Every structure is written in C-alpha cells, then in structure tokens.
Amino acid sequence: MYCECEYGDGRLPLLFIVNPAAHSGEGYALWKQAEAVLQERSIPYEVYFSEKRGDVRQLAKRLTNVSEGAERFLIVLGGDGTLNEAIQGMQHFEQVRLGYIPTGSSNDLARDLKIGHDIRPLMKKLLDGGTEHRMDLGCVTWNADGKTQKRYFLVSCGIGYDAAVCQEALDSPMKDALNKLGLGKLTYLGIGLKQMLTLQYCRASIRLDGREIIKAGKLLFAAGMIHRYEGGGFCFCPKADDQDGLLDLCVVNNVPRWKFPIIIPFALKGKHGGFKGVDQYRASRIEIRTSTPCWVQTDGEIPGKLDRIELTVEKQKLRFIV
Numbered sequence: 411m412y413c414e415c416e417y418g419d420g421r422l423p424l425l426f427i428v429n430p431a432a433h434s435g436e437g438y439a440l441w442k443q444a445e446a447v448l449q450e451r452s453i454p455y456e457v458y459f460s461e462k463r464g465d466v467r468q469l470a471k472r473l474t475n476v477s478e479g480a481e482r483f484l485i486v487l488g489g490d491g492t493l494n495e496a497i498q499g500m501q502h503f504e505q506v507r508l509g510y511i512p513t514g515s516s517n518d519l520a521r522d523l524k525i526g527h528d529i530r531p532l533m534k535k536l537l538d539g540g541t542e543h544r545m546d547l548g549c550v551t552w553n554a555d556g557k558t559q560k561r562y563f564l565v566s567c568g569i570g571y572d573a574a575v576c577q578e579a580l581d582s583p584m585k586d587a588l589n590k591l592g593l594g595k596l597t598y599l600g601i602g603l604k605q606m607l608t609l610q611y612c613r614a615s616i617r618l619d620g621r622e623i624i625k626a627g628k629l630l631f632a633a634g635m636i637h638r639y640e641g642g643g644f645c646f647c648p649k650a651d652d653q654d655g656l657l658d659l660c661v662v663n664n665v666p667r668w669k670f671p672i673i674i675p676f677a678l679k680g681k682h683g684g685f686k687g688v689d690q691y692r693a694s695r696i697e698i699r700t701s702t703p704c705w706v707q708t709d710g711e712i713p714g715k716l717d718r719i720e721l722t723v724e725k726q727k728l729r730f731i732v
Contacts, residue, residue: 567709
C-alpha cells in the first residue's frame with residue numbers, strides 16, 4: 411500500500427482508499443478522473459492505494475482511528491468487495507462519513523442506492539456534501555477452532571449456491587475478460603449455470619428471531635439481505651429496506667435443478683417469489699445450520715465453508731453519503 415497527498419489551504423483533507431486493480435485494472439484510470447476534479451477545485455486530499463488482499467482493511471482501520479469529537483470523510487473507490495473489506499477495518503462509525511465510487515463488476519450496492527458510474531457528477535455530489543443516509547449494517551458470526559469470528563456485510567450474506575458462485579467468480583479468468591468488455595455481470599450468470607449442474611443440495615434448519623424454525627430438506631441457498639440486489643443485479647429480496655433494522659431472507663428449497671434456470675430470469679426483476687420453493691422472510695436475527703459445510707459469502711467475499719452461521723443487523727450504523 412502507498413499514499414499520494416495534496417494539501418490545500420489547511421482544511422482537513424478528504425481521505426480516499428483506491429483499489430487500482432478493480433474492474434480488471436481500470437481502478438487507477440478512474441481514480442485519475444476523480445483526482446482531476448479535486449485538483450480543479452483545489453480540494454486537499456490524501457489517497458491510499460491497495461496492493462494486495464488485506465491492505466484495504468488495514469488502511470480503513472488506520473484512517474478511522476480518530477480521537478473523540480473528530481470526524482473523517484472516507485471515500486472508497488472500488489467494487490462491492492473493496493467496500494466490504496473497508497468496513498471490516500472501520501472504527502468509530504459515528505465519527506466517519508463514508509462515500510463510495512463504484513468501479514466493480516457487480517456494483518449491487520450502487521444499483522440499489524442509485525449511485526451513478528459517471529465520475530465527474532458523482533465527485534461533484536460527494537464534494538458538495540451529498541446527503542447523509544443512515545444505513546443498516548449486517549453481521550455474520552461463526553465459530554472456528556473454539557473462537558467466535560465475525561464479518562460485516564452491506565449488501566448480503568448467503569450460504570449455498572450464491573456463495574459457491576461468488577467463490578468461483580473470485581478467481582475466474584472469464585470475469586476479467588468480460589469486465590474488459592463491460593459485460594461483468596455475465597460472469598455470475600455463466601458460473602451460476604455451471605454450478606447448477608454440480609452443486610449438491612443440503613439439509614438445513616433456519617431459526618428466525620429465536621422462534622420460527624424453517625426445515626429445508628433440499629436447500630439450494632439462503633441469503634440474508636440488507637439491500638435488494640446481489641450477484642450482479644439479481645433482485646432476490648425486492649422488499650429489503652436498508653434502514654428498518656431487519657434482514658430480508660430469501661430461501662430456495664426443494665426446487666428441481668431443471669426449474670432453477672427458469673426462475674433466474676424472474677429474479678432479475680424480483681418476480682421469483684411466485685414459484686413454489688422460493689420463500690421470503692424477515693427477521694433481526696437469523697440462525698442457519700446445514701447438514702454439511704457450505705460456501706458462505708458476504709458481499710461476494712468468502713469467509714469459507716461453514717455449517718453454522720448467525721446473521722444479525724446493526725440498525726443505521728453507517729453514515730453513508732449518497
């Protein structure tokens with residue numbers, strides 16, 4: 411990781427974390443467009459570039475370690491995964507205003523918040539102060555080697571099929587090739603069809619707010635969501651509200667393999683709920699146990715294969731600028 415700085419008239423500089431590798435290496439070029447706007451307006455800034463996995467988390471931790479009463483305006487340039495990594499390191503949430511310049515292939519958070527991709531008008535909005543949007547923050551916890559682990563998520567946390575797709579997409583050469591053509595979302599569609607042929611169902615028990623139990627005999631996936639979209643535009647939870655302190659849960663169970671490709675196009679418009687085996691729930695705490703370890707994803711990032719997770723939500727924890 412490394413830093414470039416430009417200071418103006420003594421005002422507190424804006425803080426940028428940039429993933430130059432985002433969108434198959436276009437992140438740096440997009441940053442230069444943003445930087446030009448800063449320089450035109452003589453706005454002081456510091457920019458920090460990530461070079462490897464884990465850098466963004468460490469940068470966010472350091473930049474948001476502020477004293478009582480101080481505030482920071484942190485802007486992240488990258489994809490949903492970059493922003494997710496920044497959230498893992500953030501401290502003193504009440505003292506940090508968070509901005510986002512989306513440059514990834516899925517951009518599900520930007521899609522739901524209607525954040526544009528044109529750098530100049532987006533920078534103008536951020537530099538003029540934008541609108542503070544208090545946003546819920548999801549959290550998944552699990553046990554590993556006798557210790558409780560946790561990870562935050564802004565968009566969704568899923569177990570099963572959607573996570574298996576994300577896991578394969580992380581290292582997919584097809585993703586880089588399609589990103590360069592502006593067709594990144596097709597990565598998830600192509601891998602999704604492949605996973606549909608090979609993924610094994612599992613049994614699952616799901617408890618909502620410590621009461622209601624859902625028994626799934628052939629679970630394909632379950633996704634707890636803060637926002638409506640995941641996987642590059644699939645509207646799995648069309649009624650999700652990022653300020654209500656609740657998680658919307660989409661459970662796909664006992665759906666034959668041949669039927670899922672029929673359902674998927676309807677999910678792009680949030681119209682999949684009418685199919686048998688696709689159910690929607692809402693809760694502030696969701697416990698999921700599976701018969702075998704399954705891939706788990708948080709905003710497309712992979713904690714690993716797990717057989718027991720708990721999802722909770724921290725209401726309006728983030729000061730998000732839109």
